[in-house]
Amino acid sequence: MQENNSFLSILPLGGLGEIGLNAQLWTTPKALIMVDCGMMFPEEEHLGIDVIIPTFEHILANQDRFAGLILTHGHEDHIGAIPYLISKIKTSIYGSKYTLGLVEAKLSERNLLSRARLIPISEKTKLSIGDIKFRFFPMTHSIIGCYALAAETPVGKVLHTGDFKIDKGTEDTVLAPIREFAGDEGIQLLLSDSTNIEAEGHSSSEEDISKPLQDLFETTKGRIIVTLFSSHVERIQKILDFAEIYGRTVVVCGRSLHNNIQISSQLGYLTLPSKIIMDPNEIPNLPDEELVILATGSQGETFSALSRMIMGSHRQFAIHKGDTVIMSSRFIPGNLRAITRLIDELYKRGASVFHGGSHKIHVSGHGYKEELRAMLLAAKPKYFMPIHGEYRHLCMHAELGKECGVHPNNTIVIENGTPLILYQDGFELGEKVNVEPVLVDGKGVGDIGPIVLKERKILGEEGVVIINIVLNSHTWDIIGGPYIITRGFVFEQSYRNMLNDSKNIVYEELDELEKYDRELFKDKLRSGYRRFFKAILQRDPIIIPILNFV
Ligand SMILES: [Zn+2]
Numbered sequence: 001m002q003e004n005n006s007f008l009s010i011l012p013l014g015g016l017g018e019i020g021l022n023a024q025l026w027t028t029p030k031a032l033i034m035v036d037c038g039m040m041f042p043e044e045e046h047l048g049i050d051v052i053i054p055t056f057e058h059i060l061a062n063q064d065r066f067a068g069l070i071l072t073h074g075h076e077d078h079i080g081a082i083p084y085l086i087s088k089i090k091t092s093i094y095g096s097k098y099t100l101g102l103v104e105a106k107l108s109e110r111n112l113l114s115r116a117r118l119i120p121i122s123e124k125t126k127l128s129i130g131d132i133k134f135r136f137f138p139m140t141h142s143i144i145g146c147y148a149l150a151a152e153t154p155v156g157k158v159l160h161t162g163d164f165k166i167d168k169g170t171e172d173t174v175l176a177p178i179r180e181f182a183g184d185e186g187i188q189l190l191l192s193d194s195t196n197i198e199a200e201g202h203s204s205s206e207e208d209i210s211k212p213l214q215d216l217f218e219t220t221k222g223r224i225i226v227t228l229f230s231s232h233v234e235r236i237q238k239i240l241d242f243a244e245i246y247g248r249t250v251v252v253c254g255r256s257l258h259n260n261i262q263i264s265s266q267l268g269y270l271t272l273p274s275k276i277i278m279d280p281n282e283i284p285n286l287p288d289e290e291l292v293i294l295a296t297g298s299q300g301e302t303f304s305a306l307s308r309m310i311m312g313s314h315r316q317f318a319i320h321k322g323d324t325v326i327m328s329s330r331f332i333p334g335n336l337r338a339i340t341r342l343i344d345e346l347y348k349r350g351a352s353v354f355h356g357g358s359h360k361i362h363v364s365g366h367g368y369k370e371e372l373r374a375m376l377l378a379a380k381p382k383y384f385m386p387i388h389g390e391y392r393h394l395c396m397h398a399e400l401g402k403e404c405g406v407h408p409n410n411t412i413v414i415e416n417g418t419p420l421i422l423y424q425d426g427f428e429l430g431e432k433v434n435v436e437p438v439l440v441d442g443k444g445v446g447d448i449g450p451i452v453l454k455e456r457k458i459l460g461e462e463g464v465v466i467i468n469i470v471l472n473s474h475t476w477d478i479i480g481g482p483y484i485i486t487r488g489f490v491f492e493q494s495y496r497n498m499l500n501d502s503k504n505i506v507y508e509e510l511d512e513l514e515k516y517d518r519e520l521f522k523d524k525l526r527s528g529y530r531r532f533f534k535a536i537l538q539r540d541p542i543i544i545p546i547l548n549f550v
Pocket residue numbers: 073075141163
């Protein structure tokens with residue numbers, strides 16, 4: 001009888017209709033749990049924004065019931081927002097040993113470690129939170145310590161795949177626990193990674209890139225510089241192994257690589273070669289052919305080690321003729337411009353560049369269509385909700401679900417903020433709630449809204465003009481200025497006459513002012529100046545009048 005009241009509500013805070021910001025809230029009558037707590041890197045329109053994080057409003061409103069955060073794996077789009085969550089609420093965090101290693105580093109960097117209880121899970125763990133029992137199935141992805149969540153809930157079995165791929169030849173081992181969990185009747189609800197639904201067939205395995213990478217080590221005469229994601233421990237191991245085989249000393253450049261290599265080797269996931277230098281200040285004088293430099297900067301980030309080596313601002317290394325640069329990582333679409341620019345700069349300095357687009361030295365960590373199909377067939381879900389993808393990915397994945405036997409009414413494509421409420425005998429979509437993500441700029445969390453972003457856009461495109469005037473506070477006579485200061489607008493020296501002419505606007509507006517009102521005068525100045533610049537230059541900078549009364 002009690003079971004009739006049972007439900008499981010899954011509220012996506014992010015991750016649907018976008019790649020990044022993966023975070024969900026799972027609610028039952030007896031539990032409130034967060035699954036993943038990711039961040040997203042800003043798009044070009046988010047000028048000056050460092051990161052985007054999910055809203056924690058719905059957790060904070062139910063603090064007393066909040067039972068903790070479960071992590072599928074340690075990528076930034078799944079753990080990146082944790083420090084912001086932990087600064088607001090003390091809680092337990094469940095994840096693999098490796099994932100928690102990364103979380104621990106993040107939290108201690110910000111002095112937040114004492115606010116979180118880190119609880120390691122493994123394939124042996126049986127975790128009960130409220131009325132949900134969790135088990136964890138190991139998955140293959142581009143990071144180690146990656147798990148799918150298998151949940152027994154009051155309304156049936158739910159599987160959340162996390163990010164995954166299924167390497168060729170491993171289908172049976174990877175899918176065995178899922179088949180067993182599903183049993184003959186199949187599971188109630190599947191939530192599955194949609195990232196690579198557009199890619200037909202089967203993805204390549206990590207092993208497939210060994211040969212091409214080794215060939216590069218075999219044939220390269222000069223220095224080898226490798227960029228990759230610092231969390232891709234398997235890939236890093238591969239590079240370290242080849243360095244050992246070919247007698248090269250490895251030098252690690254860049255903070256995130258340094259930290260991750262340290263954490264991974266301490267936890268026993270990475271075997272360091274005999275010749276590795278973690279502190280670039282200690283580099284012995286070695287001939288180029290005996291060096292491998294592992295450098296951050298695979299996405300063209302301005303202040304990364306690789307960018308600094310190109311610009312000549314790196315303390316130890318500068319790119320020179322004869323260098324071979326291996327970029328063994330995915331190019332994130334939003335970064336393509338920066339990456340192309342970086343590759344051009346490398347060529348200009350005489351380096352050869354090898355990347356995943358031109359050579360088989362990178363494989364995706366997300367399964368292609370046939371791997372997604374294998375997951376659907378193993379789990380045999382009654383209800384299917386594609387996750388982790390842009391909107392078209394979700395729709396295409398839903399189509400695949402139908403091909404694999406899910407009833408068309410039971411594929412669920414929703415957007416962030418719409419709760420899926422699952423019952424024993426069906427589901428419904430709840431009323432959409434506000435899950436607008438939070439923009440983080442430096443130390444300001446959530447204080448940047450659309451208006452500030454618009455201002456930054458205008459500043460970037462049109463520049464700013466500041467009009468500084470000193471007035472007598474009684475008579476409103478101008479006793480200093482007007483001083484015109486511009487930034488990013490026009491080259492002041494060439495436009496001095498125009499800017500001097502513009503001062504007439506100040507006198508005219510002041511003459512015509514109906515009453516001495518500061519805000520009114522500023523408004524008049526803004527519109528007068530905008531008309532003037534539009535007429536003369538067809539530009540529309542931000543106008544900032546500053547009135548000083550003495
Ligand atoms: Zn991932």
